[in-house]
Amino acid sequence: MSALQPLHVYRKLLRSAGAAFKGDTFMLAAAQREIRSKFEEARGVANTEQQQQMLAEGSEAADFIRTSIVQAAMNDRGAYEMTIGEEQIGGLVEEITPDMKLPRERKKKA
Template sequence: MSAPALNVYRGLLRSASAAFKGDATMLSAAQQEIRAKFEESRHVSDPAQRQQLLQEGSEAADFIRTSIVQAASNERGAFEMKIGEDHLGGLVEEVTPDMKLPKERKKK
């Protein structure tokens, strides 16, 4: 993997780790998806296409870092979000009772 590709790959993994901190299921799924996309593009040899893919990867890392906020249920049964500095100015999609949310896995 070239140095620019490795930088984008690491940036995506860091963004996913921050966005899905504490959610092993989503973090694992994000890591697998990131890896799969890079594997798909491994044999791209056209410099313009490679540059386009790297640009898209950088934009995806920025999107993950600034646009994804996880909600967690609190002791009252309501959902809470911790919005950081990177998220200021963004729109928040309300979590409604009819939304299908991933089930939490029981820890062994």
């Protein structure tokens, strides 16, 4: 197995988040911040084995995001619906229930 490169994994994570949260600027921005934060935290890791383990986990996370996250959107009837792409076929779908707490976009300070 070849060594994973940080920039490759970073870009893979950003592309996966972009695909999963397409059209949802709030969640996309939150995902981008979290990805950046995790890479900044890992910047000081000097152990090569630990670096490769972290990069492998990042690559797996990118695959998970791409294949397992599907967003639901409210349709004009007031119900939530999902469009499941080919990458998500065969995965588990968590049903949205009325008691679920869904993330809300924060109001920006003026």
